[in-house]
Amino acid sequence: MxxxxxxxxxxxxxxxxxxxxxxxxxxxxxxxxxxxxxxxxxxxxxxxxxxxxxxxxxxxxxxxxxxxxxxxxxxxxxxxxxxxxxxxxxxPKQVKNRLHIDLHVAPGAREAEVKRLEGLGATVLREVADRGSVHTTMADPEGNEFDVQ
Structure with missing residues (x-):
């Protein structure tokens, strides 16, 4: 169950x-x-x-x-x-999250979604292109990391 x-x-x-x-x-x-x-x-x-x-x-x-x-x-x-x-x-948050949320957007929509999330108070931490994955790692308004793919 x-x-x-x-x-x-x-x-x-x-x-x-x-x-x-x-x-x-x-x-x-x-x-x-x-x-x-x-x-x-x-x-x-x-x-x-x-x-x-x-x-x-x-x-x-x-x-x-x-x-x-x-x-x-x-x-x-x-x-x-x-x-x-x-x-x-x-x-307060002190180190990198060991668990995070991945947000999956439509193909070609990542950049627009990142901008929308920035408008809500998120910040871009880094752009990642590694092992076949391309995503943007962001932080919510309190610094909790999440990825936009």
Missing amino acids: ALHWKLVIDCADPIRLAGFWAEALGYRVEDHTALIDGLVESGALPPQAYVEVDGRRAFRELAAVRHPDDPADPASDMGLGRRLLLQAVPE
Whole structure:
């Protein structure tokens, strides 16, 4: 039986990074308002654990984006398919990622996609042409590497 999984990215500002990745991937930021309301009502979540973002309640230290076509739990809006979870950690990024995301674009569209991602706050780290692969290695607004192929 296959396991359900999500990719978790450590960061300083999960709400900001969720916005970046939602735009970069064409995903949607999960709306955790109902989940937070339930936790607040039960006394399990203190007011300092969440903030208001675009009229919705969001966890201060967690945010997630999910593929718009994948199923989601109706009670929490948590994705049940392709999903990135961004979690706040106290330490800054210090070394190269050992795991990264590859974005695959249509043939001939890499340069335009790199420019679009730069407009969202990503930076180009290097151009790579090695072992038959041609791609651009970039960093998201917090320095997490990803490739555009």
